[in-house]
Structures are given as structure tokens and as C-alpha cells.
Amino acid sequence: MTRRATLCLLIGCCCALLAGCSGSSVVPGLGGSDGLGTPGAGTGNPDATLYYFISGMDTPNFIANEVSVRETLLGLQIRANQTLGHDKREVTRVTSILFNGPLAEGKSYLVGDYSADGVNISLSSKPVKGSLSVWDGSAGTLVVDKITDTHIEGRLNAVLSPSMNSTVTLEASGGRFRVKLP
Numbered sequence: 001m002t003r004r005a006t007l008c009l010l011i012g013c014c015c016a017l018l019a020g021c022s023g024s025s026v027v028p029g030l031g032g033s034d035g036l037g038t039p040g041a042g043t044g045n046p047d048a049t050l051y052y053f054i055s056g057m058d059t060p061n062f063i064a065n066e067v068s069v070r071e072t073l074l075g076l077q078i079r080a081n082q083t084l085g086h087d088k089r090e091v092t093r094v095t096s097i098l099f100n101g102p103l104a105e106g107k108s109y110l111v112g113d114y115s116a117d118g119v120n121i122s123l124s125s126k127p128v129k130g131s132l133s134v135w136d137g138s139a140g141t142l143v144v145d146k147i148t149d150t151h152i153e154g155r156l157n158a159v160l161s162p163s164m165n166s167t168v169t170l171e172a173s174g175g176r177f178r179v180k181l182p
Contacts, residue, residue, distance in 0.1 A: 050080040050095065052156060052175030054123075056168050062095060062123070069179050074116075075099030076152070078179055093125045097142065097156070097177070105147045111140035111158040121158050123170070135160035135170055142175075153178040 048067040064080035071077075078097040085091055099109065101116030109119040121137035140158030147153075156175035162168060 048179050050078065050175075050177040050179065052172045054160075054170050054172055056170040057125075062093060062172070064095070067179055069182050071182055072098065075101050076103060076181075078177060091125060091127045093123060096120075096122045103144055103147055103152060105144055107144050109142045109144070111137040111142060111156070121156070121160070121172070122163075123160055123172070131165045133162070133166040134164040135166065136163045137161075137172075140172070149181075151178060151180055 048064070048069075050062075050064040050067055052062050054062060062080075062082055065083050066081045068079050069076065070079075076099045080095045082093045082095075083090060084093070098120045100114060100118045100120065107117075110117060111119055111121055114120070119137075119142045121140075121142070122134060124132060124134045126132045137158040138161040140156065142154060142156040142158070144152060144154045154177055156172065156177070158172045158175075160170040160172055
């Protein structure tokens with residue numbers, strides 16, 4: 001049985017068991033299969049990459065420093081962290097991508113759709129001194145380009161609407177991800 005078939009079987013038949021599953025974290029600079037590639041730089045190991053460009057914010061790019069993947073009751077969650085700046089100007093951002101149903105290669109998922117054909121995307125941003133701001137995906141698409149026994153790859157474009165401590169709508173464009181399956 002392939003990894004994809006096993007994942008679908010687990011999701012369909014053992015939802016209660018999947019609730020306790022957790023994924024592993026990959027951190028940049030570790031090398032081997034645990035390194036995080038830097039988009040466009042040709043460095044690191046591209047086993048875990050997630051990035052997109054943001055319009056509507058002072059710091060326009062999201063490039064993950066750390067990525068984790070876990071199975072959920074419905075599908076798969078990809079969570080990526082980014083730390084920007086230094087000292088008193090440091091900002092931590094977190095992006096979450098949550099598939100609402102089983103993964104399918106070549107499938108286009110609607111951002112903000114809560115059906116099995118949908119995906120939920122969120123972005124939170126927290127400066128060292130300041131309030132947490134949160135945006136949720138309200139439109140756009142996420143396309144799964146490739147699924148292997150070990151990895152999933154795709155691209156995303158989304159409108160991120162403010163949901164906490166912001167009034168600015170953001171656009172996430174040119175997004176790419178490649179992560180190891182848990």
C-alpha cells in the first residue's frame with residue numbers, strides 16, 4: 001500500500017486515533033534530511049520549504065525558519081514560523097495551512113472554504129513590544145502539485161483578511177511549499 005493510500009485509510013477509518021498524532025519539526029542548518037532550504041539561495045536541504053510574498057505589510061516576504069507537519073482529524077496541517085529582525089525589533093510570524101479533507105495530487109483547494117475541497121490559511125504576527133495581529137484566508141487557491149510517499153509540494157495565492165488587531169487586508173502571492181509528510 002502506498003503512503004497516500006495509507007494516509008487516506010487512516011483519515012477515513014481512524015479519525016479518533018489521528019487526533020493525538022504529531023509531526024516532526026525541521027530546523028534550518030541541520031543538514032541531512034532535517035535541513036530547511038532557503039528559496040532561491042541553493043543552500044540547505046529543501047525537505048521543508050514554505051514561503052510567499054505579502055503585499056500590504058511593511059515586511060513583504062514570509063520565509064519560514066521552521067516548519068512542522070501533522071495529521072489532523074480532517075487532513076493535514078502545515079505550520080511554519082518566521083523570526084524577523086533582532087533584539088527589540090524582533091517580530092515572530094506563524095502561518096498555518098490546514099487541509100479540510102484528504103490530499104490529492106493536482107487538486108486545487110479553495111482558500112477559506114470549509115468543505116472537503118477547502119483549505120484554511122492564517123498568518124499571525126507578534127512584535128516583541130506590541131500586539132498580536134491575525135489574518136485569515138478569505139479567498140484564493142492552493143494547488144497540490146506533487147505527492148510522493150515522503151513529500152507534498154504545492155503553491156498558493158490568497159487574500160488574507162484581518163481578524164484581530166488589524167484593519168489591513170493582505171495578499172499572499174507566489175507561495176511555494178515542499179514539506180515532508182509525517
